[in-house]
Amino acid sequence: MGTSAQPEYAAFEEKVKHTVYMDNLSPRVSESVLRNALEQFGSVKSIQFIPNYLGPRNMPRCALVEMENTKQANSVLSILAQFPFMINGMPRPVTARPAEVEMFSDPPKKPGRNITVRWLDTKDPDFAVVMQLKRLAQRHSAEAAFMLEKQLEEEEKLALQQQNTLKSNYKKYEMIDSVFADGAARRLARIYNMNVLDD
């Protein structure tokens, strides 16, 4: 048991190094789409989407992508850091960062680590502190949840703002197109004595 755990954990750690954590993925990104997107950096060995059981429902998806080797994983990381990288939509770029052990769904147990638990007696001098610790932990998780909510709000705001900008820009372009199409632009040019056909 103990003997087999060591190499197994080492192999797992190696795997972690090959793996890239991808975030800001659209829910419509499927495994094949993601694989296709990242094959240009090397060969993708496996893809695992991380399920979101706790966060708000409209969180972007995240996934673990295992590459062939560490070099390929690093190239994914560096390219994605340099350029905004779009998968299955724009303009929100996906992000990548090195994977961590805890991100994996079933990491093997780290050898040599043992967990013990004990019920703390109410008369224990530490009891009060531990209760405080509990409250702190609760507060922290509430803070994190709040953060997440805020973050999503901001994302929504930005998306909305961009959409409006895009829409108005698009409208302008369409208007220009249409005035060219129905000859209004040319007529106006003649009236004002301007040359609009210079290209």
Added chain:
Amino acid sequence: MSDTKSFFCARARGEEVKQERLRALDYGCFNTLFWKVAYESMVEADSEGVEFEWGKKRGRGGANKAVQFYESFTYDGVEYHLYDSVYMYEEDETEPYIGKLIKIWENSARGKKVKVLWFFRPCEIANFLGDQEVLENELFLASGEGAGLANTNPLEAIAGKCNVLCISKDSRNVQPSDEELQKADYIFRRTFDVKHCKIMDKMDDQIAGTDVKSIFNRTNLQDAGSLAIVVRSLQNLSKENPALRTNENCNDATVVLLDQNLYNENPVVRTNESCIGTTVDLLDQNLSKENQSVKTNENCNEASVVPSDQILCKENPAVKTNRNCIDTSENGVVAGSNIPLTKQKYSPREIRVSRPGIDSVDTAATNQRPENVSDHRASLQPKVESGNSKVKVGRLVRQVEIEEKAKCIKDSVDVDVRPYKKAKHDGSFKVSDDKNNILNLRLNSDGNDTKSLAPAASVADKYRLKSSETDTGPFKKLKPEDKTTMVSNRMLPNASATHSQCQDHKIDGQELGVTRRPNVDKSRWFTGPWEDRLQTAHEQGRLVLLQNLDPACTSAEVEDIVWQGFEESCKAKMIQRTAFSSPHSGQAFVLFKTRQVAEMVVKKLEEGCLLLSNGRPLLGRIRAPSLPEKNPKFFGHLVIDRLRYQMARENKDAVSTSHCSQPNTIEYDMAIDWRLLQERSDLTWKNLIEQQGFELKKLMARLKAKKT
């Protein structure tokens, strides 16, 4: 198995393992932890192989005939037959799966395999149940086509027998009795179409290529429950147990082989004095295959033997009403054997034991007995005179005698039937066949010290058969007037019948099957979606979110922690960390068996302090899992009408759906905005986490200071 998982709680409590096992049995289902514990203890105790023996063979198949199919096998002391329901152990599951064996084979290269047609627990298909009413203990048989219907699994994954009865009103189904229903672990009446995800009330003729008749209840389950028989081939028997012998020249020697396994090794149990006869019918499909004929012999007073089960009657011509049987014996030995047992479809088992409808038989038999006996004597006479067949006559004489003696005993000794159930008998009985072909069967039972005569019947097939319905319950119902039909195979090569089996067997087959075996292949044969289980568990209030764990904890460790803290088993899964989860504390969803347990855990955690080894108290609360929506919103991808078509195509073909933005586009500008936002939130998270870490450290420091 999970070599890497630590069983820190298992080793220290060697003795508790047993306790735990019992408790788990009480539960009726077996938790993961228990498996681990049991497994561990087993490995330590005995890592050698588990007892295994093939039973009856079927055909061969596959390339080069490399695959041998079987009909039965004995594993770890439990005999399994085709179409038995079994528990299948899954490592990650709190409760084992239940399935029906629909194929058993061995491939020299790949080992022993079974094909299992699944049952679904209602919780597994909760989403499709709608407002359908579900009975307690109800299961749904998989049907249709597609994933989840049936799988091939290593035989070693079988964890034990499961008593699943079908209560479908389908005319093809043999309706179970009340007692049987009470004993059943589960029942089913409907199927779940895995393709269309629908509950079906009707059963098709075939499910997963298996005739539905095999899926319904078995006849012997009905009336034999208790009267299981062990039949051994003469060859085997003579080899294995020379204790009993009859003359070899007696072709028709007949011997009853009673099921010692069931009744603690003693045939007497069935032939107790109050039991003048017990109907034993042999429906051996293979007998007919092999052109062996079966002869049905009747006891004298069988005037009212009516096989309680119609199907049995229909299916097998050899099962006759008493009149026919008497005819059989009158007309000659061979009469019965002329009836080939051609119906093979029905029974996977070779033996049917029918217990006549007791109530009606009761009165009828009692009333008619005197006449019957005389009848028989009358019918006996001509034969003796004609000398047609000594053997026959001998047997009839014998039977008459037996019956008379049995009656005498019954009259004189009033012994409750019940003690026999538990009585342990020495299991040896002698059959001596003298020249007059009168068999004296002497049976000793050391439990009650009652001598009784065993009616003789032998089914000497090449195979040994054991009924797996090992419950003693129905035995209570045995009434004095139960009959025995003797079935003998006169074509046997060695007609000398010899047997007595002394096999130690527990009465409850399931108990044996419970223990987890070593070296089990852990292939995942069916992974129910975790989301569904989370959802179901939450709806039932069994879901608890544990917080403040060591982030490096594994799911198995969480289960161990829960075990240590609450002595409750559970199924846990760590929440995977994302960019937005705190590195200070890990979280895990834990599924408990019942709502009560879940509430108890939450309450205990609220009031008390379960301190983990990293000095942090465990937090628990009930929280709904957020499950993926069908059409989740995602901000930041803009859709322009013109682009829509193109995007749809890209999606479909999964080509060129990704690109790096070039700096001279609007897209790039907008992407940079996003980048900015992402950076900002990353930074905020970092700050938050740092600050939280600081607060935590401060508090922890106080804790440590107090300690020292």
